[in-house]
Amino acid sequence: SQQGEEDPQALSIQEGENATMNCSYKTSINNLQWYRQNSGRGLVHLILIRSNEREKHSGRLRVTLDTSKKSSSLLITASRAADTASYFCATSFGTYKYIFGTGTRLKVLA
Amino acid sequence: DTGVSQDPRHKITKRGQNVTFRCDPISEHNRLYWYRQTLGQGPEFLTYFQNEAQLEKSRLLSDRFSAERPKGSFSTLEIQRTEQGDSAMYLCASSLVGLRGQNSYEQYFGPGTRLTVT
Numbered sequence: 001s002q003q004g005e006e007d008p009q010a011l012s013i014q015e016g017e018n019a020t021m022n023c024s025y026k027t028s029i030n031n032l033q034w035y036r037q038n039s040g041r042g043l044v045h046l047i048l049i050r051s052n053e054r055e056k057h058s059g060r061l062r063v064t065l066d067t068s069k070k071s072s073s074l075l076i077t078a079s080r081a082a083d084t085a086s087y088f089c090a091t092s093f094g095t096y097k098y099i100f101g102t103g104t105r106l107k108v109l110a
Numbered sequence: 111d112t113g114v115s116q117d118p119r120h121k122i123t124k125r126g127q128n129v130t131f132r133c134d135p136i137s138e139h140n141r142l143y144w145y146r147q148t149l150g151q152g153p154e155f156l157t158y159f160q161n162e163a164q165l166e167k168s169r170l171l172s173d174r175f176s177a178e179r180p181k182g183s184f185s186t187l188e189i190q191r192t193e194q195g196d197s198a199m200y201l202c203a204s205s206l207v208g209l210r211g212q213n214s215y216e217q218y219f220g221p222g223t224r225l226t227v228t
Contacts (some may be wrong), residue, residue, distance in 0.1 A: 100152035
């Protein structure tokens with residue numbers, strides 16, 4: 001079963017715009033990760049945020065975590081056509097087992 | 111090291127046949143994971159190994175599925191008596207955990223094996 005659910009399921013934006021996608025999960029977690037998947041490169045790790053952190057940045061990526069609401073958001077700034085992919089959150093609780101969400105399919109139009 | 115590799119990349123089999131997939135993780139990684147992914151869904155956890163020990167297996171995994179990592183290096187996933195519902199992408203990932211505090215929660219994924227059961 002999927003622990004997390006991403007919202008929206010699909011998102012289409014113009015190049016240069018920002019893209020925001022959200023992840024909600026059900027149980028307490030140790031950390032939350034975001035992954036990107038496209039047909040060319042498979043699943044690639046983007047960023048990790050620990051349960052005691054509230055915000056992290058990596059290049060054009062910004063991740064927030066609200067453990068009281070059991071939710072996280074991923075912001076991609078100044079999007080590019082190459083950002084077109086599916087984005088998944090993955091949560092870990094207690095062990096190194098990871099549960100992936102259902103994904104947000106992002107399309108960036110040139 | 112070129113990353114995680116999986117073999118074969120594609121497998122077409124008839125219902126009822128057995129299939130075996132192989133995963134070669136990044137050489138120094140001690141954790142190895144298997145996932146299954148169907149169209150439009152995220153990867154679904156199947157099982158994982160710490161070195162050669164299988165530490166957890168999904169309750170969703172039927173007895174027809176078995177995985178091994180005999181020497182703590184490569185791993186195999188076998189599906190017996192395949193069913194059409196087994197058609198999916200099977201993903202392998204590896205990570206480095208627990209050595210002198212070197213914990214990399216990041217998982218490195220292979221390209222996957224796409225299984226089609228006819």
